Amino acid sequence: MTTTYVDAIRQGISEEMERDPNVFLLGEDIGVYGGAFKVTQGLLERFGERRVVDTPISESAIVGAAIGASFMGLRPVAEIQFADFISCGFDQIVNFAAKCRYRWNAPAPIVVRAPCGGGIHGGPFHSQQNEAWFAHTPGLKVVLPATARDAKGLIKSAIRDNDPVIFFEHKALYRRIKEEVPEDDYSVPIGKANIFREGKHITVVTYSAMVHVAAEAAEILDKDGISVEIVDLRTLTPLDEETILASVRKTSKALVLHEANLTGGFGGEITARITEKAFEDLDGPVLRLAAPDVPVPFSTPLEEAYLPNTQKLLEKLRWLAAY
Amino acid sequence: MAAVKLELIRPSSGTERATVADQAGAETDPLADLARQSLYYMAMMREVEDRIERKLYRQGKVVGGVYVGRGQEAIPVGSGLAVRPDDMLFPSHRDMALFLIRGVSARQIFAQYMGRVDGLTNGRDGNMHMGDLSKRLVAIISAMAASIPVAAGAAMGMKYQGKDTVTVVYFGDGATSRGDWHEGINLASVQKAPLVLICNNNQYAYSTPLSKQMACANVADRAPGYGIPSEVVDGNDVLAIHEASRRAIAHARAGHGPFLIECKTFRMTGHSAHDPADYVPKHLFAEWSAQCPIARLEKKIIERGWASVEEVASIRARVVRESDEAVEAAEKSPYPDASTLLDNLYEK
Numbered sequence: 208m209t210t211t212y213v214d215a216i217r218q219g220i221s222e223e224m225e226r227d228p229n230v231f232l233l234g235e236d237i238g239v240y241g242g243a244f245k246v247t248q249g250l251l252e253r254f255g256e257r258r259v260v261d262t263p264i265s266e267s268a269i270v271g272a273a274i275g276a277s278f279m280g281l282r283p284v285a286e287i288q289f290a291d292f293i294s295c296g297f298d299q300i301v302n303f304a305a306k307c308r309y310r311w312n313a314p315a316p317i318v319v320r321a322p323c324g325g326g327i328h329g330g331p332f333h334s335q336q337n338e339a340w341f342a343h344t345p346g347l348k349v350v351l352p353a354t355a356r357d358a359k360g361l362i363k364s365a366i367r368d369n370d371p372v373i374f375f376e377h378k379a380l381y382r383r384i385k386e387e388v389p390e391d392d393y394s395v396p397i398g399k400a401n402i403f404r405e406g407k408h409i410t411v412v413t414y415s416a417m418v419h420v421a422a423e424a425a426e427i428l429d430k431d432g433i434s435v436e437i438v439d440l441r442t443l444t445p446l447d448e449e450t451i452l453a454s455v456r457k458t459s460k461a462l463v464l465h466e467a468n469l470t471g472g473f474g475g476e477i478t479a480r481i482t483e484k485a486f487e488d489l490d491g492p493v494l495r496l497a498a499p500d501v502p503v504p505f506s507t508p509l510e511e512a513y514l515p516n517t518q519k520l521l522e523k524l525r526w527l528a529a530y
Numbered sequence: 531m532a533a534v535k536l537e538l539i540r541p542s543s544g545t546e547r548a549t550v551a552d553q554a555g556a557e558t559d560p561l562a563d564l565a566r567q568s569l570y571y572m573a574m575m576r577e578v579e580d581r582i583e584r585k586l587y588r589q590g591k592v593v594g595g596v597y598v599g600r601g602q603e604a605i606p607v608g609s610g611l612a613v614r615p616d617d618m619l620f621p622s623h624r625d626m627a628l629f630l631i632r633g634v635s636a637r638q639i640f641a642q643y644m645g646r647v648d649g650l651t652n653g654r655d656g657n658m659h660m661g662d663l664s665k666r667l668v669a670i671i672s673a674m675a676a677s678i679p680v681a682a683g684a685a686m687g688m689k690y691q692g693k694d695t696v697t698v699v700y701f702g703d704g705a706t707s708r709g710d711w712h713e714g715i716n717l718a719s720v721q722k723a724p725l726v727l728i729c730n731n732n733q734y735a736y737s738t739p740l741s742k743q744m745a746c747a748n749v750a751d752r753a754p755g756y757g758i759p760s761e762v763v764d765g766n767d768v769l770a771i772h773e774a775s776r777r778a779i780a781h782a783r784a785g786h787g788p789f790l791i792e793c794k795t796f797r798m799t800g801h802s803a804h805d806p807a808d809y810v811p812k813h814l815f816a817e818w819s820a821q822c823p824i825a826r827l828e829k830k831i832i833e834r835g836w837a838s839v840e841e842v843a844s845i846r847a848r849v850v851r852e853s854d855e856a857v858e859a860a861e862k863s864p865y866p867d868a869s870t871l872l873d874n875l876y877e878k
């Protein structure tokens with residue numbers, strides 16, 4: 208059945224709720240309202256107030272309570288209304304959840320879902336792509352699906368995972384992409400990248416909404432005889448280094464693309480790994496395309512200038528192809 | 531009844547607040563001036579917000595989140611007319627009138643919503659996410675209650691410098707669930723900082739009703755936990771809010787520390803322009819529309835003889851005219867140039 212990204216996530220969550228009575232949801236406006244983006248629409252009616260908990264505006268308490276409930280054997284899935292507000296629950300995520308297992312062998316199997324990303328005129332506080340904060344914190348798993356199929360398969364894996372997972376859903380994808388999503392009980396493993404598109408000349412390593420920007424550029428370059436391979440990371444931590452390196456060894460050229468700001472973005476990490484481990488195979492510098500180092504501006508011309516897009520990517524890829 | 535010159539009631543420029551030059555002097559009820567000014571600012575806020583939400587947003591000229599304070603206009607107006615120009619204000623996302631009172635023009639506000647260079651953030655941010663330190667207006671960030679610790683710090687700064695100014699911070703009922711809210715008030719209280727906290731309890735936070743937000747009856751009930759006084763006031767009665775604000779401000783200015791005012795009101799709209807608010811029982815809208823703060827004030831103005839029916843009508847006509855002009859001027863404001871994207875991150 209063709210399914211949107213948002214419906215796919217909802218399906219994944221509700222299937223897990225059916226399967227495991229310990230799975231429950233908590234967050235702001237997720238029950239009666241069905242969530243700011245309607246990801247949890249209908250789940251209150253289906254599973255009741257015990258399992259779909261509308262909370263006060265208290266991100267720290269939402270994450271903290273999820274951790275505590277997980278100690279009781281439950282499987283909490285917390286929604287942060289916008290990834291921009293995840294910072295209000297930051298300490299609970301990076302200090303409590305992330306360090307439990309390592310310090311005292313207590314797993315904290317929570318999922319924190321956070322709608323992220325720009326391109327929706329959200330301005331500085333409804334557009335951020337802040338996955339790097341969490342990828343920098345050992346003990347967390349950071350997942351960012353780019354397709355409906357992966358979104359469903361990965362949310363299911365996230366809920367089943369025995370460690371804390373930060374699950375970034377891209378807002379611009381919720382209703383924009385639609386594809387065949389299996390109805391059976393499949394899952395997509397955390398920590399495994401996907402070759403989104405096969406190619407011969409350049410590898411683009413990317414994730415989340417930027418996968419679709421890369422795909423658009425790849426189609427255009429095809430006509431010029433430049434064949435682009437797209438590695439969709441899907442998970443930043445744990446990182447599937449093997450798939451990245453295998454692709455780069457094949458193509459000998461690499462560009463890393465993400466929507467988050469350039470400096471300290473996860474692209475730097477990928478670039479470093481490629482140059483450390485596949486230097487001999489490279490036929491050119493590893494390039495990066497990311498947002499510039501400013502907050503996400505509101506006004507349309509500024510936001511357009513801010514976001515990486517197909518045009519900017521084509522320029523870089525053409526330069527790299529000619530290198 | 532004394533003759534009033536309504537044309538003189540206008541949004542001020544700079545930090546000075548314009549007042550009606552009341553030629554009749556002593557024979558006028560002192561509340562008349564305040565009432566007429568309040569009516570102007572409330573009507574202006576309503577008119578500007580209606581145009582943004584019901585016209586410009588639907589025409590696609592305003593994009594992104596639009597949060598309005600329909601039905602809550604008495605709160606920023608009553609309190610905003612009670613502060614001194616050198617007091618510091620931290621408006622919430624539903625307090626547009628504070629900007630008008632402090633002399634931000636409707637043109638600048640429209641330009642802000644439309645992402646134009648003449649908005650207070652020059653297109654960097656939208657809606658009420660704006661400020662101007664020269665007018666002692668601090669821009670909110672989206673995260674609810676993040677303003678409270680910052681306002682506590684502004685108040686501590688005033689005390690540190692030996693000033694007799696106060697800081698007034700605004701927030702909704704939902705914001706009181708954030709840790710920042712509690713930390714900020716507690717710090718201000720132990721420091722006896724001159725902080726006035728004004729809650730617009732409009733009974734919903736997005737779709738979340740009060741009963742899911744807190745288990746006590748009033749936001750004001752939280753104040754004793756921090757050792758500060760509080761007061762509950764009719765949030766649709768601008769003169770009552772003005773009175774309560776004056777008391778709270780006097781308390782803070784006298785060095786007695788923070789004071790919390792809870793204004794009971796209702797959000798006569800969805801959370802934002804995209805939200806039809808199906809979760810709100812319809813009868814609540816009907817009940818509260820009978821409590822419209824603007825209609826209530828108009829009625830009182832006429833009853834008390836503070837202005838004639840014609841004079842009230844002329845205030846209404848004036849806000850329409852001023853809004854027409856402001857929209858037209860704002861639409862002429864250009865969009866920011868993409869080449870300015872990287873500017874102003876750090877001091878040059």
Ligand SMILES: Cc1ncc(C[n+]2csc(CCOP(=O)(O)OP(=O)(O)O)c2C)c(N)n1
Nearest residue numbers: 292295672673674702703704705734735736
């Ligand atoms: C920390 C944080 N979490 C979530 C949100 C999303 N959000 C925006 S406004 C809002 C409701 C705010 O309610 P309240 O504080 O009562 O103010 P009101 O909008 O009713 O004036 C929510 C949940 C936010 N802005 N900040």
